[in-house]
Amino acid sequence: MSQLNETHDPGLKSWVASANVPNNGFPIQNLPFGVFREKGGNGAFRVGVAIGDKVLDMAALAALQPWQGLAADALQACTGSTLNALMALGTAHWSALRRELSRALREGAALQNRLEPLLLDRAAVEHDVPALIGDYTDFYISVHHATAVGRQFRPDNPLLPNYKWVPIGYHGRASTIGVSGQHFHRPVGQTRPAAEGDAPGFGPCARLDYELELGIFVGPGNAQGQRIGIEAAESHIFGLCILNDWSARDLQAWEYQPLGPFLAKNFASTISPWVVTLEALAPFREPFRRAEGEPQPLPYLSCDANSKAGAVSVELEVLLTTEQSRSQGAEPARLSRSNFRDAYWSMAQLLAHHTVNGCRMQPGDLLGTGTLSGPQEDEAGSLMELTLSGKNPITLPWGEERSFLHDHDEVILRAHCSKPGYPVISLGECTGIVLPALPV
Amino acid sequence: MSQLNETHDPGLKSWVASANVPNNGFPIQNLPFGVFREKGGNGAFRVGVAIGDKVLDMAALAALQPWQGLAADALQACTGSTLNALMALGTAHWSALRRELSRALREGAALQNRLEPLLLDRAAVEHDVPALIGDYTDFYISVHHATAVGRQFRPDNPLLPNYKWVPIGYHGRASTIGVSGQHFHRPVGQTRPAAEGDAPGFGPCARLDYELELGIFVGPGNAQGQRIGIEAAESHIFGLCILNDWSARDLQAWEYQPLGPFLAKNFASTISPWVVTLEALAPFREPFRRAEGEPQPLPYLSCDANSKAGAVSVELEVLLTTEQSRSQGAEPARLSRSNFRDAYWSMAQLLAHHTVNGCRMQPGDLLGTGTLSGPQEDEAGSLMELTLSGKNPITLPWGEERSFLHDHDEVILRAHCSKPGYPVISLGECTGIVLPALPV
Numbered sequence: 001m002s003q004l005n006e007t008h009d010p011g012l013k014s015w016v017a018s019a020n021v022p023n024n025g026f027p028i029q030n031l032p033f034g035v036f037r038e039k040g041g042n043g044a045f046r047v048g049v050a051i052g053d054k055v056l057d058m059a060a061l062a063a064l065q066p067w068q069g070l071a072a073d074a075l076q077a078c079t080g081s082t083l084n085a086l087m088a089l090g091t092a093h094w095s096a097l098r099r100e101l102s103r104a105l106r107e108g109a110a111l112q113n114r115l116e117p118l119l120l121d122r123a124a125v126e127h128d129v130p131a132l133i134g135d136y137t138d139f140y141i142s143v144h145h146a147t148a149v150g151r152q153f154r155p156d157n158p159l160l161p162n163y164k165w166v167p168i169g170y171h172g173r174a175s176t177i178g179v180s181g182q183h184f185h186r187p188v189g190q191t192r193p194a195a196e197g198d199a200p201g202f203g204p205c206a207r208l209d210y211e212l213e214l215g216i217f218v219g220p221g222n223a224q225g226q227r228i229g230i231e232a233a234e235s236h237i238f239g240l241c242i243l244n245d246w247s248a249r250d251l252q253a254w255e256y257q258p259l260g261p262f263l264a265k266n267f268a269s270t271i272s273p274w275v276v277t278l279e280a281l282a283p284f285r286e287p288f289r290r291a292e293g294e295p296q297p298l299p300y301l302s303c304d305a306n307s308k309a310g311a312v313s314v315e316l317e318v319l320l321t322t323e324q325s326r327s328q329g330a331e332p333a334r335l336s337r338s339n340f341r342d343a344y345w346s347m348a349q350l351l352a353h354h355t356v357n358g359c360r361m362q363p364g365d366l367l368g369t370g371t372l373s374g375p376q377e378d379e380a381g382s383l384m385e386l387t388l389s390g391k392n393p394i395t396l397p398w399g400e401e402r403s404f405l406h407d408h409d410e411v412i413l414r415a416h417c418s419k420p421g422y423p424v425i426s427l428g429e430c431t432g433i434v435l436p437a438l439p440v
Numbered sequence: 441m442s443q444l445n446e447t448h449d450p451g452l453k454s455w456v457a458s459a460n461v462p463n464n465g466f467p468i469q470n471l472p473f474g475v476f477r478e479k480g481g482n483g484a485f486r487v488g489v490a491i492g493d494k495v496l497d498m499a500a501l502a503a504l505q506p507w508q509g510l511a512a513d514a515l516q517a518c519t520g521s522t523l524n525a526l527m528a529l530g531t532a533h534w535s536a537l538r539r540e541l542s543r544a545l546r547e548g549a550a551l552q553n554r555l556e557p558l559l560l561d562r563a564a565v566e567h568d569v570p571a572l573i574g575d576y577t578d579f580y581i582s583v584h585h586a587t588a589v590g591r592q593f594r595p596d597n598p599l600l601p602n603y604k605w606v607p608i609g610y611h612g613r614a615s616t617i618g619v620s621g622q623h624f625h626r627p628v629g630q631t632r633p634a635a636e637g638d639a640p641g642f643g644p645c646a647r648l649d650y651e652l653e654l655g656i657f658v659g660p661g662n663a664q665g666q667r668i669g670i671e672a673a674e675s676h677i678f679g680l681c682i683l684n685d686w687s688a689r690d691l692q693a694w695e696y697q698p699l700g701p702f703l704a705k706n707f708a709s710t711i712s713p714w715v716v717t718l719e720a721l722a723p724f725r726e727p728f729r730r731a732e733g734e735p736q737p738l739p740y741l742s743c744d745a746n747s748k749a750g751a752v753s754v755e756l757e758v759l760l761t762t763e764q765s766r767s768q769g770a771e772p773a774r775l776s777r778s779n780f781r782d783a784y785w786s787m788a789q790l791l792a793h794h795t796v797n798g799c800r801m802q803p804g805d806l807l808g809t810g811t812l813s814g815p816q817e818d819e820a821g822s823l824m825e826l827t828l829s830g831k832n833p834i835t836l837p838w839g840e841e842r843s844f845l846h847d848h849d850e851v852i853l854r855a856h857c858s859k860p861g862y863p864v865i866s867l868g869e870c871t872g873i874v875l876p877a878l879p880v
Contacts, residue, residue, distance in 0.1 A: 162695060165630060169699065
């Protein structure tokens with residue numbers, strides 16, 4: 001999946017003018033998939049591909065029957081209201097569709113006249129979660145995050161002994177995954193008793209946090225009992241989105257022993273609407289390297305190919321607006337930046353691990369990376385890390401302080417890939433607003 | 441939901457003769473729902489209702505349009521290949537359908553001649569998981585299980601401080617839930633290093649276990665951000681099945697910190713094919729009582745109605761066969777018995793807790809109870825408890841010993857409700873066979 005082909009030619013231009021604007025993020029080299037409908041509409045969502053400030057209606061395109069073979073089959077899989085059918089097809093189909101889309105959207109393409117009527121303004125559409133997510137798994141692949149969180153509990157021994165062997169993950173809740181723009185009420189729940197033996201606290205979460213993550217959409221998957229070997233693992237990855245794993249730290253601290261986080265996470269998770277294919281990310285693959293002295297992974301998690309291009313450089317950032325900042329028209333405050341390439345485990349390792357026991361993965365399943373904190377303190381992907389659980393509140397440019405999120409705060413996660421001589425590939429953004437808790 | 445009505449009359453007899461055989465478990469007072477097709481068929485599964493040794497084809501019944509109003513709407517919801525549409529309708533519809541089914545299957549019913557052709561032999565059909573399970577949550581509601589497991593890690597302080605306040609639960613894997621008769625390969629995975637600092641072990645699970653549970657199928661559910669209050673909670677429960685939460689104890693011990701069980705559980709979970717409705721269980725409701733001195737639950741988990749009929753007496757048992765016992769024609773060995781009424785948390789408390797933070801429940805979601813061990817040692821619902829993690833192997837009647845499950849072992853979970861003067865209501869059985877691990 002890391003091989004470059006004609007669709008990655010940095011010189012390609014589109015007849016969609018906005019796609020050629022420098023740094024617009026959605027050039028003809030990107031072509032991410034999502035589902036959309038006219039804003040405020042009540043019809044079914046349709047599959048679309050983003051190009052510049054437009055979205056191409058794939059069902060309408062399929063009605064034109066422009067192609068043959070794999071690309072035609074893949075296009076036909078884009079006529080439903082989710083990406084699941086396309087995700088199920090696999091790399092040969094995905095690649096054939098991308099090539100035809102790239103050719104059809106290039107300057108001088110014969111199809112231009114027929115495609116122009118199929119474009120909508122991206123500003124005029126709304127999105128839904130792009131796939132029916134059967135199962136959602138959240139991992140914990142940033143050793144920097146795991147260490148920073150562990151340090152708050154175990155200063156002398158922050159990392160648990162399994163961390164460098166097991167890609168730690170757990171099952172999340174699929175039913176409350178929403179798309180960017182999601183509003184949700186601050187969760188209510190139990191918190192640790194003030195003193196041992198007391199009744200627990202109960203009320204609105206007082207330590208509401210975001211987690212800066214990427215989401216990985218699974219492609220064909222495996223039958224129950226089969227495994228996806230690490231060499232084949234990337235052929236089962238359709239693409240990436242941005243993910244905010246909102247977290248109620250005070251609920252989490254009280255509930256999570258011994259079976260892990262539950263109500264502290266399942267009130268809401270938010271993903272970005274556009275899924276950038278792994279093929280579109282090929283120019284940003286990087287060697288997957290561990291620091292000197294790290295243990296060699298067990299054989300089922302090791303592979304040569306993986307070591308050559310196991311990582312992806314995806315630049316991530318967290319921004320915040322508040323009721324006050326929006327009323328003042330202030331720019332969003334950037335809280336941190338980090339990069340996906342600093343993760344301890346690769347995407348291929350996650351899939352190989354997840355299926356080594358025969359667990360079945362289905363098209364549209366979502367894997368979260370876990371909080372993608374970087375090695376530097378200012379690369380922390382959550383407030384718990386940035387503020388040391390509230391001990392060091394941050395001051396926002398307009399004067400407000402934050403330890404954790406307040407009502408009406410809006411968190412904006414953004415991600416993109418960039419390198420000299422290549423158009424910026426944006427993963428778009430993932431926003432969400434915290435509403436006040438509903439009375440109990 | 442605990443009110444008795446005409447369908448609970450213990451004197452009712454059916455024109456399906458096998459339903460009147462004492463202790464057959466599927467009398468006219470039961471009427472559980474499932475999905476079926478002819479054995480070895482490759483068509484779609486259809487909704488059926490079990491009566492005696494027959495299954496009534498509900499899609500064929502719907503084609504007769506025998507009823508009006510709520511019952512007709514509910515019957516129409518039984519024409520797909522899952523129970524989700526029926527589960528979505530709620531108690532008024534469920535109850536209306538049950539009443540009409542009961543009337544139509546009674547001795548002397550006018551519909552007998554038209555229904556007889558719609559009956560198939562239960563022995564001639566096969567089943568699938570009865571609902572599309574969007575999300576699966578597993579709880580931990582037996583304080584006896586939690587104490588027994590905790591004692592193995594913390595002899596002096598077996599129960600964690602949150603146990604008696606928080607109905608502890610976590611998200612499980614929906615994609616690997618199968619129906620009774622499921623065969624699965626012994627999972628492979630990492631295990632704790634022999635010595636600190638060593639590489640972990642890797643290979644087939646050596647401590648494979650079952651867990652005796654019930655599954656609770658969710659009905660209408662709630663929109664994200666809303667709550668299901670405890671008084672309304674039971675109206676969101678469609679019915680119960682038996683659940684085996686197969687567990688790889690050695691994988692679990694190494695992977696579960698800090699985010700909970702993952703690969704140790706998600707290789708397979710097995711449920712029984714028939715869902716017994718909560719209405720059918722009304723004669724077996726019992727007061728929900730806690731021992732003296734237990735803390736009063738927080739208000740969102742407390743309710744008077746709950747204390748009057750919060751529990752259900754469901755008798756559970758675990759049986760085992762092995763390759764040897766089957767070749768000898770030996771009867772299955774009973775390993776333990778327990779009763780659902782001994783659980784620490786009620787079904788209503790589980791739903792109220794799960795949604796107090798706004799988590800969305802959808803029709804067909806499954807809640808596992810967690811291992812239903814009773815207060816006595818021989819009421820343990822897992823081998824880990826029965827054998828003290830292998831320290832005290834059990835001897836089977838035909839001479840074999842077991843600490844944990846061997847390849848080709850078959851675990852049979854059974855459940856039923858009984859009381860004097862009322863026909864036995866069976867939840868059927870939930871079987872599964874362990875196949876050898878696939879080579880890595």
